[in-house]
Amino acid sequence: MLSIENLRVVYHDVISVLNGISLEIKDGEILVIIGANGAGKTTLLRAVAGMIDFYDGDIIEGDIKIQGVSIKGLDSTDIMKRYGLTYVMEDRPVFDYLTIEENLKAASYSRWDKHVKTDMETVFEYFPTLKLLKNRRAGYASGGEQQMLAIGMALMTKPKIMLLDEPSLGLAPLITEELFRIIQKLNESGITIVLVEQNAHAALNIGNRAYVVELGRIVLDGQAKELIHNEDVREFYLGAGETKRKSYKDAKRYKRRKRWL
Ligand SMILES: Nc1ncnc2c1ncn2[C@@H]1O[C@H](COP(=O)(O)OP(=O)(O)OP(=O)(O)O)[C@@H](O)[C@H]1O
Ligand SMILES: [Mg+2]
Numbered sequence: 001m002l003s004i005e006n007l008r009v010v011y012h013d014v015i016s017v018l019n020g021i022s023l024e025i026k027d028g029e030i031l032v033i034i035g036a037n038g039a040g041k042t043t044l045l046r047a048v049a050g051m052i053d054f055y056d057g058d059i060i061e062g063d064i065k066i067q068g069v070s071i072k073g074l075d076s077t078d079i080m081k082r083y084g085l086t087y088v089m090e091d092r093p094v095f096d097y098l099t100i101e102e103n104l105k106a107a108s109y110s111r112w113d114k115h116v117k118t119d120m121e122t123v124f125e126y127f128p129t130l131k132l133l134k135n136r137r138a139g140y141a142s143g144g145e146q147q148m149l150a151i152g153m154a155l156m157t158k159p160k161i162m163l164l165d166e167p168s169l170g171l172a173p174l175i176t177e178e179l180f181r182i183i184q185k186l187n188e189s190g191i192t193i194v195l196v197e198q199n200a201h202a203a204l205n206i207g208n209r210a211y212v213v214e215l216g217r218i219v220l221d222g223q224a225k226e227l228i229h230n231e232d233v234r235e236f237y238l239g240a241g242e243t244k245r246k247s248y249k250d251a252k253r254y255k256r257r258k259r260w261l
Contacts, residue, residue, distance in 0.1 A: 001024060001025065001026055001027055001066075001067060002024070002025040002048070002064070002065070002066050002085075002161060002192075002194075003022075003023075003024045003025070003064070003065045004021055004022060004023050004024075004044070004048065004062070004063075004064050005022050005062050005063045005064075005065070006020050006021070006022050006061060006062040006063075007020070007021045007022070007044070007047060007059065007061070007062035007063070007064065008020055008021075008059070008060050008061035008062055009040075009043055009044075009047050009052060009057050009058065009059055009060070009216075010057065010058055010060055011043075011055065011056055011057045011058075012056050013058070016216070017040045017043045017057070017216050018040050018043055018044060018047070018216040019215065019216040019217050020061070020062070020216075020217065021040070021044060021062075021213070021216065021217065021218055022062075022218065023211050023218060023221070025161070025192060025194055026192075026208075026209075027192055028187075028190065028192055029187075029192060029193070029208040029209060030183070030184070030187050030192075030193040030195055030206055030207045030208050030224075031192075031193065031194050031195065031207065031208065031209055031210070031211070032195050032196075032197060032200075032203045032204055032207035032209070032210035032211070032224050033194065033195070033196045033197075033210070033211050033212075033213060034196075034197060034198070034200045034203065034204075034210065034211075034212055034213070034233075034237050035212055035213035035214055036214065036236070037198075039213045039214050039215060039216065040213055040215070040216040041165070041196045041213055042090055042165055042196070043057065043216075044196075044213070045087055045163045045165050045194070045196060046087075047059055047064065048064055048071075048085070048087075048163060048194075049076050049079060049085065049086075049087035049163060050071065050074050050075050050076040050078070050079045051076050051087065059072055066083045066085070066161075071083065080157055080159075083160065083161070084157070084158065084159045084160030084161060085159065085160070085161045085162075085163070086154040086157050086159040086161070086162050086163070087154075087162075087163040087165070088150050088151055088154045088162065088163065088164045088165060088167065089150075089165055090165040090166050090169065092143075092146045092147055092149075092150040093150070094138040094139075094141075094146055094149050094150060094153070095138060096137065096138055096139030097137060097138075097139060098137070098138060099134065099135050099136060099137055099138065100130055100133050100134045100135070100136055100137075100138055100141065100145075100149055101120070101134040101135065103138050103149055103152075103153055104120050104123060104130075104149075104152055104153060104156055105120070105156075106153075107152075107153035107154070107156040107157065108156040108157065116156070119155070119156055119158065120156070122155070123152040123155050123156065126152070126155070126182050126185065126186070127148045127149075127151075127152055127182070129145060129148060130145070130148055130149060130152055133145060143170050143171055144171050144172070144175040144179070147167055147171065147179065148179070148182075151164070151167065151179075151182075151183075151186075155186070159191055160190075160191065160192060161191070161192045161193075161194070162186065162191050162192070162193050162194070163194045163196075164183065164193065164194065164195050164196065165196045166196055166197055166198055166199075167179055167183070167195070167197075168180070168197060168198075168199045168202065169198070176199060176202060177202070180202050180203075180205075180206050183195065183206065184206050187206075195207060200233070200237035200238055201228070201238055203224075204224045204225065204227055204228045204233075205224070205225075205228070206224075207224030207225075208223070208224055209221065209222065209223055209224055210222065210223075210224040210227050212227070212233065212237075220232070220233070
């Protein structure tokens with residue numbers, strides 16, 4: 001289990017972005033995190049993946065633990081190697097000038113074993129499109145193909161926990177559906193998934209549990225399928241509310257749970 005305890009993160013010593021976030025990710029689940037732009041979702045993933053210092057950020061309070069052991073202060077490579085945690089970033093970094101196959105090989109750099117070829121075949125089973133395009137330069141791939149490649153690269157590290165930051169961003173609805181089916185399959189194969197999404201409906205549909213983040217705090221949590229029917233979630237994140245509250249300033253109307261205050 002991964003637990004985040006009262007985490008506070010600031011950028012450049014002064015910009016306070018996470019203001020005491022606590023949450024739990026259980027082994028084997030798909031945990032969904034939704035929240036408006038700027039709520040701090042990406043910051044949370046950066047902190048968990050040990051990458052916050054690349055962005056001039058600091059954890060000033062709280063802790064992050066895997067199976068009860070603190071990982072705070074470890075760098076991203078250590079976290080990946082020791083705990084099998086991988087982070088697929090929002091901007092899908094791939095090596096443009098390398099082919100898709102070369103990208104996958106490059107992503108296995110942290111491995112000592114000799115099973116890279118078999119694992120690449122596994123990636124191709126999840127993403128047949130990548131196999132078809134394996135000799136094409138990644139820079140020429142479409143947004144959807146690059147997202148699949150980014151996830152494929154993460155798979156090459158043989159992860160136990162995968163953090164996904166808005167994988168559906170900019171993808172056509174059908175591609176998004178396909179991608180979410182694959183995320184579900186990855187989860188069924190035993191990978192714990194943390195899914196940050198703006199596409200709340202699709203994410204809540206495949207998720208087990210979910211948290212709503214606002215201004216660096218958790219304001220709501222519950223079973224993912226139940227949150228689909230929550231009035232506030234429907235209004236703010238699913239565009240399906242009854243009234244026309246337009247601003248997140250009304251967030252105080254959330255029936256906040258005491259422990260998050
Ligand atoms: N490196 C940085 N330096 C300073 N401020 C930053 C930095 N990175 C993010 N921020 C600020 O922190 C806040 C939270 O950003 P973050 O990217 O975590 O939000 P988010 O929930 O992922 O938003 P989005 O849905 O737009 O991706 C924003 O106000 C953002 O401007
Ligand atoms: Mg983000």
